[in-house]
Amino acid sequence: MRSIFLQILAVTTINLKSLPQRLWLSLATVIAVGLVVTVLLAFLAMANGFQRTIADSGAEDIAVALRSGSLSEINSVVLRDQVRLIEDGPGIARGADGKPQTSGELYLTVDGTKRSTGTKASLPLRGLGPQGPALRRGVVITAGRMFNPGTNEIIVGKALGKEFEGFDLGQTVTFNSTRWTVVGIFAADGSVFESEIWADLPVLQSLFKRVGAVQTVRARLINPAAIEALRAYSDSDPRLKLDVMSEAAYFAQQASNTSDLIQKLGWPLAIAMAFGSLAGALNTMYSSVAARATEIATLRAIGFSGFSTFVGTLVESLILAAVGGVIGAAATYLVFDGFTASTIGGSFSQVVFNFQLSPRLIGQGLLLALVVGLFGGLFPALRAARMPIVAGLYGS
């Protein structure tokens, strides 16, 4: 057993030490595998970042009520009477003053200009009441102050302010021939709300001619399980018939389409490229075996087993692929991790998110690299193991 191990070690060392002789071809394989891993990880980090930004925004103990079938906030319409009925619904938490903790909200989109490209993009403008911020995790004003009720003042999420022009503290913007002043910048625990602009609900309602109607109602539940009671209450009242779901479920559904799409693009592309680089790896390893034919035959002649030459070749291939994989992962990490991008979310408006690599994703990338290395080395290794000693000694 020990001798087999020593043989393998010896052959592998010889193989690796002879790598510089095949420098360019080996380097081509390493870089090819690295590029495959980079492409895969860039897509996965994009999907992951988008998913995390949106899905992590929702809380389990917040209920969201939308018009049935509307799918997203932008389409929904909830009338004033329906808002009252929801406020009286079961399972809704009440504040110290005995009032239900609910927030009827408007969700509109307005045009903004992206800093990086100068292109127009739709940004969400949310109208909410005094309870609104309290229904969201970790909302803090990082600069300036909260808007005053009844005024044309807005506060801007910090992610949106970074990506889009014209929303710095103190600037004014015009929507609907009305000037609005940015009086505050807020953070919201990295959630999707940081990609929004917030204004006072009644002011937005009157300026956008939506008096008496909102688009969604959010409510804090006494516990996450209370969602069932609220849903049953809504379903049984013909005046309501709203889609009631937890905020977490709402955002999970909003995120899934886009992030699925990104993953569905990323994997097939990476796998196709992996096949391309597999062809390269096979080529490299066959050349390696051919170049070492005499050497392999000599080793066999002095008593090395076929198995050790098999493993030696396979290990060479796996190491080349692994180095490529690590380079690819490192390149993705350096170039893309934390890279800020924005795309259109579920409500026809922009969501700002960061590319996010995770150990699990890096693991997937390295696995793909090793699979390429395994198959790229397997057949050449078999050839090495089966090579007739005499033919090898005389050269090909």
Next chain:
Amino acid sequence: MNDLVLIRKNLFRRKLRAILMMVSILIAFAIFAVLASFERAFNAGQDRATPDRLVVLNKINFTQPLPISYYNRVAAVDGVAQINHFSWFGGYYQEPRNFVAAFAVDPENWMKLRDSDFVFSPEIRAAFIRERTGVLVGARMMEKWGWKIGDHIPISSNIWSQKNGSHAWDFTIIGSFTARIPQADTNVMVMSYDYFNETRSFGKDLISWLALRTTSVAANERVTNAIDGMFANSPYETRTDSEKAFSKAFAAQLGNIALIVELVVGAAFVTILMIVGNTMVMTVRERTREIGVLKTLGFSGGRILRMVLGESILLALLGGLPGLGVALLLIARVRDSLMSFVPTLSLYPDIVAAAVGLMVVFGIITGLVPALNAMRLNIVTALGRN
């Protein structure tokens, strides 16, 4: 035996190696063709748009409405040849996930404006103007849901509701239309605005946007300024833009698709460039003695150069052309499932032409170094080298 035979024999001397290189070239070109087609289909709105078409939107954002009264006021602007208004219905069939692209329009004008894109029979023309509850459904949408002319279908809206509280409208399909030009998407449904406006419970007399055609491209700027100036400082300010600019801005909202495509295609090409380029160098070096023999026989350096380049170009074509075939099959397979996302997905001739051009360039790049080495090779060293 002419040079071509020699090139072919050389290429396939090591069959496995040649096939492996072809596979990697095939994959790179398949990726190129598929992604380029996607990007093209994605931007089809811009390519389809003719320069004399303008759209008038609410200045705040395209999701904000405009009053229907703007229709007549804009129609009266000097330089406006044809005009129509559109109202987004937000339709779905049976389940909210079954999205249906439906618009409320003025039937007569809509058919006039889209006459260059779609084929309408005279009977359908008359019927659509006459029947208030009737809808026209494009051929692809008919096919998608298996509808027939005369069917009564309930189409729900994810925005609007009827006065009786229902979210669904019952429509009768009174006719269908096909595309006159390949880029026109017939996965669309149109209904009469008058009927829609009377039956909806809110948003009365509001429309989503106006589309118009100017008398000439030269009039575009004047018309744009006249319209936006007319509504400045009103509760509904407008932004008039060319249809092309609007489509482009809309596509750009998803992100920089072109950049992503370029990066991926770039990565795929760099990969094969290195693999194939290095292999070609190795292959030709293995043949050093032979090249020496050929030179001894009187083959000129130029002829050797052409033969090696010919081999690498042949390799690129033999890998790349089947790659285009694979791309064609792939596109045909995914076209139906992606119809609502990229309606006009297909492998366009100019993408094929660009791909073939790239193959030749690729062949030259990968063959250049070994070909020059071979050309410059000195007979004595060549025959002396092992």
